[in-house]
Amino acid sequence: VSAVPQLVPKRFLGHANGVTQTAMGLTQFTVPLVAVALLDAVAPKQRRGVLVASIVVVLALLLCGGGGAAAFFTLRSTENGEGAKEPAVAVENFLTAVYRERDARKAAGYVCAAARDDRKITAKVTELKRYAEQYSDARFRWTSPKVDNQTGDRATVTTRVTMTTSDEKVADQDLRFTVVQKTGWWVCEIA
Numbered sequence: 001v002s003a004v005p006q007l008v009p010k011r012f013l014g015h016a017n018g019v020t021q022t023a024m025g026l027t028q029f030t031v032p033l034v035a036v037a038l039l040d041a042v043a044p045k046q047r048r049g050v051l052v053a054s055i056v057v058v059l060a061l062l063l064c065g066g067g068g069a070a071a072f073f074t075l076r077s078t079e080n081g082e083g084a085k086e087p088a089v090a091v092e093n094f095l096t097a098v099y100r101e102r103d104a105r106k107a108a109g110y111v112c113a114a115a116r117d118d119r120k121i122t123a124k125v126t127e128l129k130r131y132a133e134q135y136s137d138a139r140f141r142w143t144s145p146k147v148d149n150q151t152g153d154r155a156t157v158t159t160r161v162t163m164t165t166s167d168e169k170v171a172d173q174d175l176r177f178t179v180v181q182k183t184g185w186w187v188c189e190i191a
Helices: 010-041 044-075 087-100 104-108 118-133
Strands: 139-142 146-151 154-164 170-181 185-190
Touching: 087 104, 087 118, 087 139, 087 146, 087 154, 087 170, 087 185, 104 118
Parallel strands: none
Antiparallel strands: 139 154, 146 154, 154 170, 170 185
16 A cells, blocks of 8 residues: 555556555455354354365455556556657657647657646647737747757757747747657657
């Protein structure tokens, strides 16, 4: 129970704690009932056999539960799709989805599973749309994403996003992306 915060991403912590507490509550409720029923139903000479059978069933359930939990924690962070071939390409695809197409679903497809939160991505894209609507014909462009640091399966990519409007207003923002390689390159953090 105490390992749950280390094993589960923050956004699933409430669900994981709920499942853990439900399992513990059911166990605390049902085990005494089953034990009393077994003791009452079995003659004293047969209790040893029932005890051995009960231990075998409990061990089998623990192994199945452990296997299921291991499969869940192993598969929960797998990426869907192939990812980009290069770190800069992952950032370019993400920027295109967010700033040009303004498509949150497509942008989420370029984000690593550990950082993918559809609600937050949708909120950011909606915020960007509202921001752009405040200006006359707002257009976004960015410098070619540049890989500043790459070590093994992790890279830092930087770019400068510029918004221009038809009335010649200009705004710049420097962005730094942390990109990770799993089944390709995925955007995992933006600063």
